[in-house]
Every structure is written in C-alpha cells, then in structure tokens.
Amino acid sequence: MADNFLITGSDMLANRKNFKLVGRAEKFEELCTILTRMEANSVIVSGPSGVGITTLALALQARKADADAPFDIVNKRLFWLDTDGLFGLGDNDAIVKQFKAIFAILNRTPDSVLIVEDTLDLIDALRNSGLMHIVNALTAMVKAKKTQVFLEVREADLTQVLKCHSDFRDHFTLMDLTEPAGAELEEIALHGAKDLEESYEVRIDPAAVKAAIDMTSKYRSLDTGLTAAQPARTRTLLDRGMARYLLRAHSTPPLLAELEAELARLTASGAPPGSEAKAAAVRAAIARHKAEFAEYQARIKGYYAAQREGEKSIAHMEAQLRTLEDEEKKRHLDEPAGKASAGDADFDLIARASGYATPEILQLRSEIARTQAAVDENRVRYKVVTKEINDRLLFTADMVIDEFSLISGIDASKLKQNDAVKLLNLHGSLKRRVFGQDDVLDHVDRAVKVWRRGRRTDRPLPFLFCGASGVGKTEVAKGLAEALFDTDKALNRYDMGEFMEKNDVTKLIGAPPGYDGFAAGGEMTNSVRANPYQVMLWDEIEKAHPDIFNICLNILDDGRCRDNLGRKVEFGDVVMPMTTNIGADHALRVGTGPGDLSQEEAYELTIRDLKKAFRTEFLNRFEGRENIILFHKLNMDTIEKIVFREISRINAFYAAQSIEVRFPEAELREFCDKTYSPEIGARGLPGRIKRIEAMIVDKTMADPAFTGTLDIGFDATSRNFTSSWIPHDRKAA
The missing domain is CATH 1.10.8.60 (Helicase, Ruva Protein; domain 3)
Known part of the structure; x- marks a missing residue:
C-alpha cells in the first residue's frame, strides 16, 4: 500500500509492539457506536495534543483481533493517510494522481475507514497547493456512503477544520476527547511506565508515576516544557527524569552517593557519639563499591571499544567487498564478445545466477560474517553487564520531583510537601509576607483549610477583600498562590478596569461566532482549562461591567462555566479573591480618638456601601458574606x-x-x-x-x-x- 500512500491498520499496529488500550472504555464505545451507525457515521475527534486520539484510533485495529469483537468492527478496513509522504512529492499533478488512487481503493474496499492523523496539516497543505477540491471529493464520498472518515483534530484547530467545508457538521459526528483524570489517568500512566521500563531497562516505582501525575497536574501554568495534555505530560516528565537519572547513575551509582552523604553526616561537627566507628565502616563500604563499580566500568569500556573497532572493521571490509564486486561485474561487461568459449560463457552465466564469487570475495564475506558474529556476541555481553547495573536501580518519586524542580525552578523541598503540610504552614507563610493584617490572615487561613479539607462542593473559594490601597490585598493573593501552589506565578490577575464595556466579557470566555478571535477562546477559560490549580485575582471588581457579574455568579454558583466554543470549564480548584476600594474611607477612620471608628463599625459601614454597589445575590456568594473582609489601615x-x-x-x-x-x-x-x-x-x-x-x-x-x-x-x-x-x-x- 505504500505506493498509494495508504498504510493499513495491521501495518500501523505492527509498529506499536504490545499495544493495548488502557482506560477510555466509555469513549471507545462511543467511537465504535458512531462508526457502526447508518447516518453521520464519519467522525471528527478533537482534543488537546497528547490526550490520546491516535491511541483511540489504533485501538479500533487492535479490537478487531479480539475473540469477542463485534463483527461490525471486525469488518471495518482501516487505512491511515500518509500526509507527509504525499506532499513530499512536491508535484501537484502527482499528488492529485495519488489521491485518485487512494479514493479508488477506498471506494472498492467494503467498510473502508480513512484515518487522518493531523487534519489541519492536511487542509493547510491542500489549500497552499490549490487542491481544496480534494476535500470536496472526499466529503462527496462520505455523503454517498462509499467510505467513512476519522479525522483527528487538535482542540485549538477545530473551528478552522469545520470552516473548511459546510457539510462537515452534517455528515461528521463531533466527539470531544478530554484529559483522563483520577484512577483512569493513573491506570494509563502506569501502563505507559512499563514501556519506559523496557526501553531504559530500569524499574519504576509506582509512587514515581503518581508523583509525575501530581506534578504535571498541579503546575501546568508554569513554562515547564510539559505543554501536552495528560497522559502525554506525565509520560514526558517520567522520560526526562529517567534519562537524567540513568546518566547520573552510570557515572556515580546512587548507593555510592548515599554512602558518601552518610559519611559526610558522620564526620560533620557535632556528630553523635560512636560516629567514628560507623564512619570507618562506611568508608570500607565506599571503597568496596568504588572497586566494584570501577571493575564494571572497565568491562563496559572494553566492550564499547571492541564494539567500535568491530563496526569500523566491518564498514571497511564492506567497502572492499563492494569494490571487488564492482570490478568483477565490470570484468564480465568489458570481456570482448566471442573471446570466451560457449562453454565458459554458459558456466559464467550459471555461476553468477547461483551466487558464485571469486575466492577473494568469498574470503571477505566470510571475514565480515565472522566479525559480525563477534560484534553481536560482544553486544550481548555489554547488555548483560549494563543489566547487572540497571537491575540495582529504581526510579523513585523523589527523582521525579527533583527533575520537575530542575524544569520549573521550584524548590524540591516545597514540591515534596503534601497538601496537609502546606495547609499547616499556610498561616505562617502568609504572616511572613503580609504585615499588620493578623486577623485577616486568621480568617483567610481558616477558610482555605475548611475549603480544602472539609466537605468539598466543587466550587471555587471566593473572597472579597475591601479597604484602602497598599494595605496588602493583592499581597495576600500572591501569598496564597505561593503557599498553596509553590509559586506566585500561579496567580492570574484580571484588572477589572479593562472590563468596563459590555463586549469585554468576550475577553474572559471568548468571542461569539463570526467575530474576530472566536477560535482563540477566552483568556480566563483558557487559563483554567490549562491550569485548574490557581489563584484568580479580580482586581477592583467594582469597575467591571454588569455582564461580568453574570459570569462571576455562574462560576460561584456552579463551579463551572462554558466558553464560547461550548467547552465546560471547571473552577473547583480555584481560589477567587476579588478586591475593591469600597470601604477604604471607613477603614482609614479606624482609631481610638474622638470621631474615630472601631474596626467593627467600619466593617458595617463597608457592608452598607457594598449593598449600594453590588446586587444582593452577588454579595451572598461569598459564603453568605462570611468571606467579605475589611483590611486594616497600616500603622x-x-x-x-x-x-x-x-x-x-x-x-x-x-x-x-x-x-x-x-x-x-x-x-x-x-x-x-x-x-x-x-x-x-x-x-x-x-x-x-x-x-x-x-x-x-x-x-x-x-x-x-x-x-x-x-x-x-x-x-x-x-x-x-x-x-x-x-x-x-x-x-x-
């Protein structure tokens, strides 16, 4: 099928040894249902990069081999389009010719399904080549039910793909593949870790997989280079961490590093009594391990040198062999006609046909085979030694965290704290950052702990911070981001002075269809989809247009909203402080002199002013006004x-x-x-x-x-x- 730039499903699956679909049972059943029905039985599957759409397509081919596979799926003939190969031809006439051949194959093959891995790339290539009529031809085949089509589309590209042909919405079923989470994500990631274990020949602690899931789920707002969706993001972190771990382990074994750290502890000033004897035992253990590792290194270097020399020797002999074979061919071609007897000519013809060669050629071939056998044997010995070393290695959760620390710049000690420890340290962390607001910090600390450890409602945690400028309202928000999510980069600030017009709501959730920026989505919804763990600060909320409050009410009520593309966005792990300068004049009058206010009086006056500025249902969303907080003026x-x-x-x-x-x-x-x-x-x-x-x-x-x-x-x-x-x-x- 290569000549037709179609790859059969069996060939695609052959390139993925031990392929198995893990999780995704509901989505796979939905896909099979779409492909087996009578109408709109072609499919556009969209999702973020790395979410596993290609895996779902391969699972169709794998399912055909199952004993209990439904015959509706068994009958499907799956073909993958080789887009890169097609447009690598560089000739429009040749491309059109190949597409005609592809369509002919699909047309005459019963129950054919064409799978396109990156649909927008195909469309862009066709558009740039002036060949968009091919999309029309393919759509016509779908409408005529001569074939089915499975289009893989990145989530961000879906709008552009749907625009390229008006019939896509009528004859294709849209299917959204979202990121796996919870037990399903863990199951998929553990299965993927087995592939990494086979590749690196190093065991992976299941706790390391859980740590990778945790890191890549909580810190997506950071520029970590881990931008794909789950489960690809988890696998990438494991892959990067294992590569670094193996390099280090093959230069300094982990056990040796641990012993040297133990020796440093035992010989440090203030070491407990009896440390000298223990230090002597550790020194002896270090010496043994160094000698053993040096012996391993010497063997590995010897095998490597032999491997390199053997491969160089084979390359040299193969060059000689090609020269001799070329000379022999040339000799036969240059031999004058009639010089050799008829018997000799017949003998030469029979000899060449049967593989006969000159003694020199035979000797070289024999030497190449002997050297290749030695190289192969040497490679086996090399693998035996490296396996002996690798069998002692274990990739752990701490190593995952250390790798993520290097990528993100967040201190590993912070990453290793569990949520309970972070909550215990929250009050102290805020007090080190914000001065003069102790009772405010007490309130915030208590509210966060109840939200995280009490009965969860899958709604965000809102605060309304009132008071004068420069008293620490924004600083508390930054402190929450750093304390809960280890970096103040987890703070997303929205200045409501930029959302004063009616159409400014589109900045948050995206523009309506037909308007510029529709495909881009909304700034707020994109942010939360990319990183659900964040502090979202709405600064000077009193300046916002009333339509902004409708969005806000929806989020605070349900813990979710939909963007302009209809995608559901969950806010259940978002802290949502809002600030206002309402109440500032009352807070500034707090004091002990004549005419001054108490903090309680200032708070009541602030609530009165808030009622004038905001709707009652909005104020009630702050935990029944419990989380409306008036900041003190600073002494x-x-x-x-x-x-x-x-x-x-x-x-x-x-x-x-x-x-x-x-x-x-x-x-x-x-x-x-x-x-x-x-x-x-x-x-x-x-x-x-x-x-x-x-x-x-x-x-x-x-x-x-x-x-x-x-x-x-x-x-x-x-x-x-x-x-x-x-x-x-x-x-x-």
Missing part, C-alpha cells in the same frame, strides 16, 4: 517592618558581593514618619527603597571589586536619603 510599626524587610532582602541579595546596607533604626523611623501616607498605604515604599539599590548598582558598576557598607540616613527637610560608603578595609570614623 507606623507595620510600615517600619515592611521597610526593614525590604532592606533585609537587599542585603541578602548582595551578601555574595560582600556589600551591606546599614539603615539605623532612628533614621528608618524618621523616613517612614515623613513619607508614609495612609491613603496610598505601603504601595509607594518599594519604589523609594529602589533608590538605595540604585546607589549599590552605580557603585558596583564603577568599581566591580568594591566591598563595603552603605550607610543610609534620611534628611527630613529635603525628604531624601543621605548616604556614605565605608570600604571594608577601613572602619567608620
């Missing part, structure tokens, strides 16, 4: 803590260059007193502190080798910093 002690933290961060960053900033407490307090404004909160402070860092940058650029202390003061009159540098080679006067 001077809090501002001083924030400035001190910023200075500490500068010192931590420049410590490696032996540069330190010294900001005396009295000067720091004076700076805060003269520059802090409750109306803008702490928002302006980092920018002012940047001026101090600018002094360091200027100094180190002028004198890269400089080390010393930057003494900072504050001039209340000019409201500017004063500074002086003290090199480390002299003391301050």
